[in-house]
Amino acid sequence: MKATVAQLMGRGLAFPPAVEQDGRLQWSEGSDNVRESIRIILLTEPGERLLRRDFGAGLRRLLFEPNTPATRRLIKERIEKALTRWEPRIRLELVTVEETDDPRRVAALVRYALVATGRAEQVTLDINLDG
Numbered sequence: 184m185k186a187t188v189a190q191l192m193g194r195g196l197a198f199p200p201a202v203e204q205d206g207r208l209q210w211s212e213g214s215d216n217v218r219e220s221i222r223i224i225l226l227t228e229p230g231e232r233l234l235r236r237d238f239g240a241g242l243r244r245l246l247f248e249p250n251t252p253a254t255r256r257l258i259k260e261r262i263e264k265a266l267t268r269w270e271p272r273i274r275l276e277l278v279t280v281e282e283t284d285d286p287r288r289v290a291a292l293v294r295y296a297l298v299a300t301g302r303a304e305q306v307t308l309d310i311n312l313d314g
Contacts, residue, residue: 192217192272192299214297214304217272221306224269225262240265242310250312255280255289258310262291272298287313
């Protein structure tokens with residue numbers, strides 16, 4: 184019996200939450216669900232979830248830090264640590280955090296392979312450092 188995408192990679196409420204035309208909550212599955220999970224992990228601060236106090240990457244704690252190589256390295260390390268711990272459906276291949284044209288922002292790129300299929304995917308995230 185061949186496993187479905189939902190069985191291999193899960194299914195959950197869409198993020199951000201949305202409502203279908205028939206009034207039911209929208210769901211995501213497969214690689215979309217994994218991608219949404221990555222964004223949730225990266226945007227969640229430890230302490231926000233009552234039953235998982237250590238869940239999240241803690242990137243907002245770097246708000247107001249200078250846009251320096253040391254800060255970008257810390258962001259990279261937090262992303263790698265959080266995704267390695269909280270998203271078992273991926274194998275991290277590359278995390279980069281680069282300057283942008285705006286000195287108050289950095290751009291993070293996360294490249295990964297889906298464990299279930301081996302397919303390469305990526306997520307990008309702009310991170311504000313100025314509040």
